[in-house]
Amino acid sequence: MRPATALAFGALGLGFVLLEWVLPRALNPYYLTILTRIGVAIVAAVSLQLVNGFTGQFSIGHAGFMAVGAYSSAALSVYLGSEWLAALGSALPSWLARALYFPIPLLAGGALAAVAGLLVGIPTLRLRGDYLAIATLGFGEIIRVVILNIDAVGGARGFALNAPSGVDLRFEDLGAIYAVVALSVGVIARLAYSSAGLAFRAVREDETAAESIGVATTRVKVLAFVVSSFFAGVAGALFAHSEGYIHTNSFSFVRSFEIMVFVVLGGLGSITGAVIAATVLTAAPEGLRGLGEFRMILYSLLLIVVMILRPQGLMGSRELSFAPLRARLRGRRAAA
Amino acid sequence: MPLLELAGLTLRFGGLSALAGLDWGVEDGAVAALIGPNGAGKTTAFNVVTGVYAPSQGRVLFAGREIGGQPPHRISALGIARTFQNIRLFRGLSVLENVVAALAAAERPGFAEVLRTPAWRGRERELSEHARELLARLALEHYADSRADALPYGEQRRLEIARALATRPKLLLLDEPAAGMNPAEKDALRALVGRLRSEFGLTIVLIDHDVGFVMGLCERITVLDHGEKIAEGEPEAVRSDRRVIEAYLGTAAEDVPA
Numbered sequence: 001m002r003p004a005t006a007l008a009f010g011a012l013g014l015g016f017v018l019l020e021w022v023l024p025r026a027l028n029p030y031y032l033t034i035l036t037r038i039g040v041a042i043v044a045a046v047s048l049q050l051v052n053g054f055t056g057q058f059s060i061g062h063a064g065f066m067a068v069g070a071y072s073s074a075a076l077s078v079y080l081g082s083e084w085l086a087a088l089g090s091a092l093p094s095w096l097a098r099a100l101y102f103p104i105p106l107l108a109g110g111a112l113a114a115v116a117g118l119l120v121g122i123p124t125l126r127l128r129g130d131y132l133a134i135a136t137l138g139f140g141e142i143i144r145v146v147i148l149n150i151d152a153v154g155g156a157r158g159f160a161l162n163a164p165s166g167v168d169l170r171f172e173d174l175g176a177i178y179a180v181v182a183l184s185v186g187v188i189a190r191l192a193y194s195s196a197g198l199a200f201r202a203v204r205e206d207e208t209a210a211e212s213i214g215v216a217t218t219r220v221k222v223l224a225f226v227v228s229s230f231f232a233g234v235a236g237a238l239f240a241h242s243e244g245y246i247h248t249n250s251f252s253f254v255r256s257f258e259i260m261v262f263v264v265l266g267g268l269g270s271i272t273g274a275v276i277a278a279t280v281l282t283a284a285p286e287g288l289r290g291l292g293e294f295r296m297i298l299y300s301l302l303l304i305v306v307m308i309l310r311p312q313g314l315m316g317s318r319e320l321s322f323a324p325l326r327a328r329l330r331g332r333r334a335a336a
Numbered sequence: 337m338p339l340l341e342l343a344g345l346t347l348r349f350g351g352l353s354a355l356a357g358l359d360w361g362v363e364d365g366a367v368a369a370l371i372g373p374n375g376a377g378k379t380t381a382f383n384v385v386t387g388v389y390a391p392s393q394g395r396v397l398f399a400g401r402e403i404g405g406q407p408p409h410r411i412s413a414l415g416i417a418r419t420f421q422n423i424r425l426f427r428g429l430s431v432l433e434n435v436v437a438a439l440a441a442a443e444r445p446g447f448a449e450v451l452r453t454p455a456w457r458g459r460e461r462e463l464s465e466h467a468r469e470l471l472a473r474l475a476l477e478h479y480a481d482s483r484a485d486a487l488p489y490g491e492q493r494r495l496e497i498a499r500a501l502a503t504r505p506k507l508l509l510l511d512e513p514a515a516g517m518n519p520a521e522k523d524a525l526r527a528l529v530g531r532l533r534s535e536f537g538l539t540i541v542l543i544d545h546d547v548g549f550v551m552g553l554c555e556r557i558t559v560l561d562h563g564e565k566i567a568e569g570e571p572e573a574v575r576s577d578r579r580v581i582e583a584y585l586g587t588a589a590e591d592v593p594a
Contacts, residue, residue, distance in 0.1 A: 190450050195436050195463045196443040198429070205426035212386060212420075213503050214412035214441035223444060269428075317428065 012182070020175025033242075035174060038282045039181045040239045045262035045278035046185050046271055047231030052260070053268040053317070054192050055224040056204025057125065058133045061140025062232050062259045064120075065113040067251035068143060069233025070240040071153050073109030074161055077241065081105060082163030089167070102171050106180065106237045113233020114226050116143065121225035125218060140256050148248045158247035161240065171241040180238060184231050189271050191227065200224055201269070265306055267313025272320040277313075337400060339364040339539050340385065340416075340507055345394035345404075347384055347563075354380045356563040357394065362507070367533055367540045369550035372560035373583055378543045379421055381560070382509050386418050387411040398507070413442060417505035419496040421512045421543075427485035431476060431495055434484050435467040438502035467502065473535070474498045474528075490521050494528075501536060508532070510542040514549045526553050546584070547575045559583065 024032060048062045077085075081101065088097035124135040153159045161169040171177070191197050199220045202210040211217050240246045262281060266273025284302065288295040306314065338361035347355040355377050362368045370378045383389050385396055390405035397403070403411055426434050440463055448456040471477045474494045479487055487495060493513060500508060510529070514522050530553065533540055544550055550557060550571065557574045559567040561583040567574050574580055 187450050190452065191445045194445055194449040194456075195440040195460055196445040196449060198433055198437040198440060199444065201429055201433075202426050202437045202441075205428055206424045208388070208408075209420065209424040209426065210437075210441075211388075211408035212412060212418055212424075213438040213499060214409045215437075216407075216409045220444065 016175050016179065019178050020173070023174060032172070032174065034283060034286050036172065036177055036242045037239075038279050039174075039177045040235050040242070041259075041262065041278040041282045042181050042275050043184045043231055043235035043238065044259045045266065045274040046188050047228045047235065048259050049263050049266075049269075049271055049274040050188050050192060050200070050231075051224050051228045052263050053270065053274070054197075054200040054204060055221055056201075057221055057224070058129065059136040059225070059228075060133050060253070060256050060260050061120070061136035061138070061143075062228075063251040063253065063255035064140030064143035065117055065229040065232035066236035066239065066255070067147055067248065068116045068229075069109030069113040069236030070246050070251070071147050071150075071159065071236075072112040072233075073105035073237035074159055074240040074246060075153050076108050077105050077161060077169045078159075078163060082165050082167045082169060085163075085169070086165055086167050098171070098173075099176070102176070102241065105241065106234050109237030109240075110230040110233040113236065114230035117226045117229025117232075118222065121222045121229075125221040125225060137253060137256070140251075141253060144248050144251050147251075154247075156248075158245060159240075160245045169241065170244040171238075177238060177242065180234065184234060185271065185275065188227070188231065192271070204269070261303065265303065265313055267315035267317060269317030270313065270315035270319055272318070273313050273315030276315070337364075338362055338397075339399055340541070341395075341397040342381070342385070343395045343397070345381075345384060345396065346392045347380060347389055348392045354563050355384065355391075358560070358563065358565055360558055360565060360568075362539060362541055363556075365533070365537075365539055366556060367529060367542070367554050369554040369557045370541060370543050370560060371545065371547060371550065371557060372566075373545070375562075376560040376583075377563040378560055379511055380563070382418060382511055382541075382543065385411075385509065386416060409441070412503050412505075415504070415506035416509065417500035417503045417507070418509040419493070419500055419511055419513060421515065423492050423496055425484040425492060425496060425499070427483070429484055430481055431471065431484055431487065432464065432467055432480040434495060434499050435470055435502045436463050438499045439463050439466055441503065470498050470502055474501075489516060493517075493525075497528075497532070501532070505538065507539045507541070510540065512543050512545070514544055522549055529553060547571055551575075 023035070044062060044066060048059065051057050051059045081104065085097060085101045088101055092100070120136070120139045124132055124139065127135055147153060148156060163169050192200060199210070199215045202215055203217050203220050207217050262277040263274055265281065266275070266277030285295060285299055288298050291298060340362040342358050342360045345355050345358040346353060358381065370381060372378050380389070384391050384404070387403070387406050387408040387410070395402055395404055398414060398416060403414060426437060429437065468477060468480060471480055474497060476491060476494055476498060479491060484492070484495060497510070514525055517525060526549070529540060529542065532538055542550065547557065554571060556569065557571050558565055559574055559580050566579045566583055567577040
């Protein structure tokens with residue numbers, strides 16, 4: 001194993017131990033909830049970054065796809081999953097049963113959101129710029145209102161993840177949640193930073209030129225949109241299962257704007273930036289809670305100041321990369 | 337058989353005919369030129385050939401196959417590459433990435449990218465080596481890691497050609513490659529076009545405003561005006577053609593029919 005790879009695995013392992021065993025014992029539930037929400041925000045922000053930052057298509061209906069993931073995974077867990085989980089639990093130790101079960105609603109929520117993304121993406125991605133933004137905003141709201149009117153998932157009362165059998169359907173395990181976050185970020189980063197993934201950025205930089213060199217731009221845009229919707233669905237499913245109760249108000253256009261702010265403030269085209277912005281801006285309103293009613297004024301001022309000082313976003317389109325570190329380690333080994 | 341053939345090609349925008357029944361052929365292996373005053377329809381002809389516009393009437397044949405109305409990315413896959421009048425690079429990407437994007441244009445990222453399989457690694461290395469080799473042939477290898485928009489103007493033009501070559505074309509369309517160049521740069525470009533034709537076995541069509549640049553480079557020149565072909569032939573003959581002179585300089589007062 002190369003030293004850099006060993007280092008990366010070491011850091012991941014350490015992070016997992018910290019999140020799984022140390023923090024849950026050291027922090028009270030309030031901080032643990034914030035950490036969970038940060039995880040959800042990171043997945044939502046990084047998935048939107050693929051469409052807005054890398055492919056250059058301005059979509060602002062992301063919360064709609066989160067809602068699809070949240071509600072479909074929650075319905076699956078409540079109506080079917082609780083029985084599967086009970087059956088698994090009778091044969092296996094509880095932690096293993098839960099570890100085997102929870103990927104199912106996450107993947108199902110992602111898959112359904114991806115289908116929704118495909119259906120919305122095919123007509124809207126023919127539009128450009130402002131028109132695309134308005135269309136995605138509209139579709140996001142349509143999804144929310146449709147869910148609001150489905151009584152099987154609670155309608156206006158909201159939907160609690162309570163199984164009739166009393167099986168615990170909540171999933172608050174920080175280590176596992178951040179494993180999902182790391183996996184999602186990793187998949188999107190690897191798609192974006194590859195030769196085939198250059199098609200995304202080629203579309204962003206110049207659609208006409210991209211077509212002229214053989215990029216099927218519509219298909220590339222739809223692909224970005226579907227992958228992005230999938231991970232929005234995963235984020236929604238994580239949210240539903242960690243909160244234990246969901247309401248369509250959590251997925252309004254205000255939430256979509258919030259995710260868009262993570263992406264723009266972090267820097268369009270930077271996955272690192274989206275992660276940082278999602279983390280800071282999810283924690284900031286909580287950290288500012290002591291200021292009472294001035295809290296949201298300060299939060300807004302923070303956004304304005306950053307946009308004045310760094311209009312390209314915190315990171316621009318750069319990434320925090322381990323490549324220089326890796327090169328240095330390799331150099332040292334070669335010298336030895 | 338000509339490699340590219342336009343037959344009765346008409347393109348209308350509302351009441352305006354940008355191309356009016358254009359017949360034009362380019363022989364395989366030739367360096368041909370399309371010239372004409374501003375608004376003559378030269379770039380429009382390129383846009384129809386590369387699929388940006390679908391013809392209103394008439395046919396576009398490439399290697400004997402009808403291609404009119406197909407989308408640009410499919411026409412690129414068939415072997416027609418182009419550059420643009422106002423350089424269209426992927427400005428925010430590196431020089432190397434501009435070329436790699438063209439080499440990998442038909443690929444879409446999937447599980448191999450996510451899993452970073454050994455086959456994927458090999459392919460990435462191959463693409464990067466191929467791209468560097470192309471850059472070297474256009475004397476751009478030192479710029480590989482710079483951002484495309486940081487290149488000097490002439491190098492940007494060459495990078496656009498490198499990117500076009502990365503699609504492995506049979507036919508290369510250069511839209512005013514000499515625009516904004518000084519005489520020395522034009523000479524270098526002329527030499528480059530000749531070299532590309534033989535090294536890559538290309539057929540090349542280039543657009544320019546006047547006969548000057550294409551003299552000594554092209555066997556055959558076609559002159560357009562108002563979407564119609566007004567002259568065609570060897571550069572010397574075209575240069576002294578009365579209709580060509582009229583198109584550029586206007587008609588002498590005594591020649592205008594009353």
